[in-house]
Amino acid sequence: MKKDTVMERIVNVTFAFLNAESRGHHYLTAEWIIENVAGYKKNPETGETRSYEAAHQLFKRDRTALIRAGVPIETVATNSHTAYRLQVEEYPLKKVNFTPEEATVLALAGQMGLGDELAAFSRSGWTKIAASGIDRELTATPRFHPVNDWNSLSVSHFDSILEACRNNKRIHFEYLRNKASVPQWRTMDPWGIVSHRDRLYLVGFDIERQEKRVFRLTRIISVSKPEDIAPGDTFHSLPPETNLQKLVEEQLRQGQVLVNATVEVKEGHGLEFSSRGTLNSDGSYSLIDVDRDWLIRTAVALAPAVVVIEPPEVVSDIVSLLSSAAEEA
Structure with missing residues (x-):
């Protein structure tokens, strides 16, 4: 289906007005809209930059269309x-209510846009929801973002796998056990994709192994087009009451080094730690059975807002990594 660029542009400018009001910026100029709202400065179909006069005329037409549709936009000198x-006051939207957890999930979903290929999926989603009044706790921008699987995920692979999961179709894919290994073809009846500690995993039934398996999504280097099950064969459906999240955690635990840790977290930061830990009387948090590698990577990424107190061997590794980063800088 052809993309309706006109409707998308009009929706974007409507939400720009709504968002401006919610943040106390009561007025928008044509110049601001042309520069900041997608669809005006550049032609989305050709990628060509419009002249200011052409973009201004486009906004004028859209504004007229919105007024005719009942959206009360007034001109102010x-x-x-x-x-x-x-x-x-003349254009109230029905209030949308989310729990804090739901709002946070939606906001985190918007972070997919930090990656390269998935940016188009979420470029404006959170902004549009936020325009209706939803908010979440926002901390200061971190000095750098931890590298996670969303950043390097292939959209085409993601689409193919989701299609197979939705429609009970079988897939074949090439998989790298590690960077030095030779790719191997696997055949799977997929059940779903699970996010665990900033990593994405494909869960399903491995046809060759004849058992439940978990594969790191970013190590899949090619995916065949999902195919229907051959006559006489049967799709291996997800067993009743199976929890995919727990299945991933159990399989990963077999190859993990788990540690107990104590961390200090600056107020308003380090939700990754405070949400998983138990608050101690001195304000620190105790974490039980956390992946050692995850603990080190995440603490380094969030330093100095997060400080690991123990175990000492983890503290030593964190200090070494931070020292190396400082020397390179």
Whole structure:
């Protein structure tokens, strides 16, 4: 189906007005809209940059269409510019209610856009939801973002796997056990994709091994087109009451080094630790049976807002990594 670029642009500018009101910026200028709302400055179909006059005329047409549709946009004369305002008192949206956990999940889903190929999936999703009044705790921007599987995930692989999971189709894929290994073809009846500690895993039934298996999604280097099950064969469905999250955790635990740790977390930071740990009387958090590798990587990424107190061997590794990073900088 052809993308409706006109409708997308009009929806984007409507949410821009809504978001401006919710953040106390009551007026928007045509210049701001042309520069910041997708679809005006550049033609999304050709990628060509429009002249200011053409973009301004486009906004004028969209504004007229919105007013005719009942969206109350008024023109306001300021000291040096003509600006525009959405009369929110005349255009109330039904309040959307999410629990704090649901709002956080939606916000985290928007972080997929930090990656390269998945950026288009979430470029404006959280902004549009936030425009209706949803909020979440936002901390200061970290000095750098931890590298996770969302950053390097292939959209085409992701689409093929999701299609197979939804429609009970079999897939074949090439898999690297590690960077030095030779790719191997695997055949699977997939059940779902699970996110665990910033990593993504494909869970399903391995046809060759005839057992439940978990595969790291970013180590899949090619995926065949999902195919229907051959006559006489049967798709291995997800067993009743199977928890995919627990299945991934159990399989990963077999190859993990688990440690108990004590960490100090600066207020307003380190949700990854405070949500998993037990708060101690001195304000620190105790974490039980956490993956040693994850603990080191995440503590380094969030330093200095997060400080690991023990175990000492983990502290030593963190200090070494931070020292190396400082020397390279």
